[in-house]
Amino acid sequence: METAIGLNLDHKETCLFTKNLGDEGLPELTKFIHETLHDAVNLVALRLEQYQYATMSNSPTSELAQEVEQCALTGPSNKATEGISLSGVELVSSTPKSDIAKPVHLPCFVLNTHSANKDFCGRQDILERLATELLPSKNTVTASSGALKQFALCGLGGIGKTEIAREFVRRHKDSFDAVFWVVADEIAKLDNHYQQISLALGLEDSSECKSQVVSREIVKGWLANPQKHISESDGSVQPGEASPEATWLLIFDDADDPMTLTDYWPQGNGSILITSRDPSSKGLFTSKPSGLDLGPLSQKDSLSLFNHLITTSSELEVDTARQISDALGGIPLAISQIAGIIRGQDLTLSGFLDLYADHEESASFYETKFNTNSGTYGHSLSTVWAFGKLKPQPQRLLELISFLDPDGIGEDLLEASVELFSDGASFKESKYIEARNDLLQSSLVRKDNQKQQLSVHRIVQDVILATMDSGRKRYLFDQVVRILWADWPSAMPKPSKEPELPQPKSSGNRLYVGRWPACAAIYPHILRMHQLWSVMSDSSEATKLLFAKLLIDAAWYQKERGRTKQFDGFFETARNICESSTYPDRDSLLADIHFCLGSIAMDTSNFDTSRIHKERSFDLVSKICKELGTADDRLYLAYAERGISRIQDTRYDEGEADLKEALRIREALGNYIPRSGEANLSWALLLQGKLEECNTLLLDSLAGREKALGKNDREDVRTGLILYALGNLRAAQNQWDESFQYHRRAWHHMRETVGERDFYTANITHKIAEHLIRSGNNEEAIVRINDALEIWSVDRNAHKNEIACTTFLKGNLLAAMGKMQKASIAFRVACRLRKEITKEDRDLKGLTTKDFDDIVAFWAR
Structure with missing residues (x-):
């Protein structure tokens, strides 16, 4: 970067400074606060008191620096503090500036599209409690006039948590301006849902929606300040009139690990409904637990539901229905699915009861079918749902479904897998349709006609897997891995050595955004398979290696979508598989792992780690190619990546040699x-x-x-x-x-390829600011600098180096403008960050732009 000059330090950056400065810098900052904005301190303290339990950090709230930063970065809008910062300048909006001119699409409902459950029965008292707890106040004018409403429905699987939430939404959707249904059992699903919410609200369009991490922050920004009219200049709000804010409801469904919600928890004045097996969800991010533990249906409601599902005519049947209902213990899922079995097999109630009266597992069924203390399910559930009574084809289809993501299984994927449940017969779509309809009729699966997807309850999956012998499990796991891999558009180049393993749909698609939709559809199924991996035993070496390939590529896809950490454990599992394998394709996969980890480390300015991984990847690939006597696209990539590390290490001549060799290889391959x-x-x-x-x-x-x-x-x-x-x-x-x-x-x-908030875009935005400074356009330069900092701050740990560099630029600009007090704050932020990165304790007067350029990747200078 050329000579740096520049800054207008806002509240967010001041707070970022306090966190990184720690106790050492607090007296200096406190003095500044008291001298310049005494009232602002009181306002910040008020916000801390209201929202300290809803912040994203697990660190103690006793440190003013950390609390202030949390409040500034993720806190809800507060009209009392709007337009004020600790530096005395206007706050940078939590919603990026490039979004301000965009209309918000309201009303907005992003829901699970399953049709309303016409069989819902009972739970009236709980629905009334939810209405009391979550419906917005009728006299609420703005989102800042009240506190966040939250409520958790807890209980074991099958008790009806999701169905109650769905019924509440059906009844009260129109009471909110926006309702968002988010499946919360996996981080990847949370990311995907938040990106869909951003698109639905119009906060981003499809051309911008590149990084899921950025989309998450944009949505959280809007939830904290849910403006109906983003710009007041459109004349819709009269002078002196409060800007209307939207009311919203967010449902986190299946949040069985509540801490997964840490980075997704919003603030503001909306309403949050959680369904979870974990009772601690009732106290999630709040000082006052709110929620309830669901028990079984009452005997009356249980019988009412069963009678609704099964028409009874005679008095004898009514009595038999009561006996069956009582035996099922008031568990809604068991009642609905037993009713489906009875209907599907055209059984009489007395016939059903006789069929199971003397079953050898009847005792364990009554005792352990739903153990509320342990949260476990016995093998007897297979008796309850009469899986053994299914025809062979629907039973095999259900076995296949048990290995896939329960919330959205595309019918095209199932149709492509029809040979797994068709007894070796040639493919006929009618075979699939017949098997699917049997499962629908038995209430074992549900269909989303709009998305052409099936869903299944996790309990059904668990029981199917529990009753499947190990050989069948191995076979299906192997087949599902192959099915998913066959449809996956791989980012990695084709292996140098002709692989013995099957090849994916396509390869070499690194950085190609056009493959993302296909990856997004398959990724949840890979998550499900990864969950099952720990209980799989004796898989073949080929299956293990193919699964490792799938995990590596899936993790890289997450990297391309904005993640810099937490790759769902995929790299670790893949590496463990490879390092214990003797399969011929093993070294090629290890090279891919080191390539991915090296690139990720480079993007997050962890240059030493990056160098180690890239050297290992190069050694593996070059060894393979030397043995084969070939030079291919993988060798090109290995030379290119090693060259990048050598340039970063200032070994410019060696980096030049590596990259020239890389280009020579690629030109020789043709189609250059x-x-x-x-x-x-x-x-x-x-x-x-x-x-x-x-x-x-x-x-x-x-x-x-x-x-x-x-x-x-x-x-x-x-x-x-x-x-x-x-x-x-x-x-x-x-x-x-x-x-x-x-x-x-x-x-x-x-901006038009990777999006307005990608780190590549932040790099060039910094450069644009330098040009504006050079031409004397300081105000616009400040805007661009803040834009860059806004992008970096989405993942502050990953981009600490870039934040330091851009903040130093901002400090120089403020100094040139004569705003020395504000410049001083910016310089302290930049210098403190640089000290943390380099461990060098250098005085500001001795630091130059080059000192900050040296801590970022060379392509960001």
């Missing part, structure tokens, strides 16, 4: 189109002062991409990287106008 390798090579040349060679390389690369893909293609970010490098080259040549033109083109390109 310039990629990011050319941009990275240009950095090695630029940093060595080889400006003419750098210029030729970049212009030829840009022309090559335009010839192959058209001018300003939007296939991926690579054209933007070349434009970025050209802008830096022109700056080194003191051709500032042309430098600005290239950087501006890169800025537009990255």
Whole structure:
């Protein structure tokens, strides 16, 4: 980055400073607060008191620095503090500035699209309690006028938590401006739901919606300040009139691990309903527990539900119905599914009762079918649901379904797997339809006609798996892995050595955003398979390795969608499989793991870790290719990645050599189109002062991409990287106008490919700010700097280096504008962060822009 100048430090950055400064800097900050904004301290304290239990941190709330930061970054809108910050300047909105002009789509209902449960029965007292606890106050004008409402329905599986929540939404949806149903059993599902909410509200459009982590923060920002009219300049709000705020209800369904919600918990004045097996959910992020533990249906409601599902005519049948209802213990799921079995097999009530009266497991059925103390289910549930009475085809279909994500199983996936339950007969769609309809009639699965998906209760899955012998489990696990892999568009290049394992739908799609929808549809099933992996035994080596390939690619997909950590344990499982395997494809997979971990570490400025992984990946790939006597796309990538690490280590000549070898390999393969390798090579040349060679390389690369893909293609970010490098080259040549033109083109390109809030976009936004500073446009430069910081702050731990660098730029700008007090705060933030990163305790006067450039990746300079 060129000479840095710049800042207008807002509340968020001040609070970020306090967290990183720790106790050492608190007296200095406290003095500043008391001298400049005594009233603001009282307002912050008030907000802390209201929301300290709803913050995202588990750290103690006794430290002012951490509490203030939480309040600033994730706290709800407070009209009393709007427009105020500890630095005396206007707050940066928690909703990114680029969204301010966008209309919010209200009313907005993002729900599970299963039709209303026409068989819902009873629970009237609970529904009335939910209405009391969660419905918005009729006299509420703005979201800041009240506290967050939350309520948890807890209890064992099958007790009816989800159905009660669904019925509450059906009855009261129109009482809210927005209702969002979120399946909360896995982080990946939470991410996907929040992104869908962002799209549905109009906070992002599909061209922007790249990073799921960013979408999550945008949605949380709106929930904290749910404006019906984002801009008051549209004339819809009269001067002096309170801006109306939307009322919202958020349902976290199946939140059996409540702490999974930590990063997704909103603030504001909305309503939250949780369903969970964990009773601690009632006290989640609040000082006052709110919720109840659901018990079975009353005898009256239990019989009412059973009679609703099974028509009884004679007095004898009424008595038999009561006996069956009592035997099922008031568990709604058991009642509805037994009724389905009776209907599906055309049994009389007395016939059903006789059938099971003398069953050898009847005693254990009555005692353990739903153990409320342990939360476990006995094998006797297979008796309850009469799985053994199903025809072979629906039973096998149900076995297959037990290995897939229970909340959304595409019928196209099941139809493609029909041979697994068709007795070896040739594919006939009618076979699948017949088997599916049998399961629907038995109430064992449900169908979402809109999405053409099936869903199944987790208990049904658990019982099917518990009653399946180990050989059948192994067979189905193997087949499901192969089915998922066959449909997966792989990011990794095809292995150098012809693999013995099956190949995916396509390969080599790294950074290609067009594959994301297919990956998003398959990913939940991979999560389910990963859950089952720990209980699988004696899988074949081929199945283990193929499963590892699937996990590696799925984790990389999550990286592309914005994650920098918490890859659902996929890398760890894949690595454990590979390191204990002797299968021929093993080394290729280990190379992929090290490649992924090296790239992720590089993106998060963990350069030492990145170097280690990239060197290991290179060693593995080069060994394979040497043995085969070949040079392919994987070897190209290995050289290119090692070259990146060597450039970062200032070994520019070695980095140049690696990248030139990489390009030589790829050109020899044919169908050559310039990629990011050319941009990275240009950095090695630029940093060595080889400006003419750098210029030729970049212009030829840009022309090559335009010839192959058209001018300003939007296939991926690579054209933007070349434009970025050209802008830096022109700056080194003191051709500032042309430098600005290239950087501006890169800025537009990255926003339209990876999105407005990707870290690539943040890098170029910083560059745009430098140009604006140079031209004297300080106010717009401040806006761009804040935009960049807004992007970095989504994942502050991963992007601490970039935050330090951009905050130093902001400090220089404030100093140049004569705002020395605010500049001082920014400089302290930047210097403290740099000290944490480098362990160097250097005085501000001795630090330059280069010192901050050195702590970020070279392509961000």
